[in-house]
Amino acid sequence: MAMSMAGGSASSPQMNVTPLIDVLLVLIIIFMVIVTQTKDKGLHAQIPEPPANPTQAPQPDRTIVIQLADAKSGDLPELKINQQSVKWTDLQLQCATFSRLAPRK
Numbered sequence: 001m002a003m004s005m006a007g008g009s010a011s012s013p014q015m016n017v018t019p020l021i022d023v024l025l026v027l028i029i030i031f032m033v034i035v036t037q038t039k040d041k042g043l044h045a046q047i048p049e050p051p052a053n054p055t056q057a058p059q060p061d062r063t064i065v066i067q068l069a070d071a072k073s074g075d076l077p078e079l080k081i082n083q084q085s086v087k088w089t090d091l092q093l094q095c096a097t098f099s100r101l102a103p104r105k
Helices: 018-037 088-101
Strands: 066-068 079-081 084-086
Touching: 079 088, 084 088
Parallel strands: none
Antiparallel strands: 066 079, 079 084
16 A cells, blocks of 8 residues: 655755856856966057158159040040040050159159
């Protein structure tokens, strides 16, 4: 025969989380100490220095723009160098003129 107890069935085992919390708190403290001990090295900034001779102005870059316009029915396209119309026969002379004016790098 089975006997019944007043409290019902036996209680199931419960996990003791107190040691687990203690371990977690110790780990948090260890990580906090480690983080405060490490020193971050920042990136080295490369700041441009002023020129050694500020009285000389730098030479401006000269840009040469060559434009070709649409051609009409088999003709050569219209040619412009820096907004100046140039004939195709004078192209070599104009290029030589502009290359002498452009600064050397």
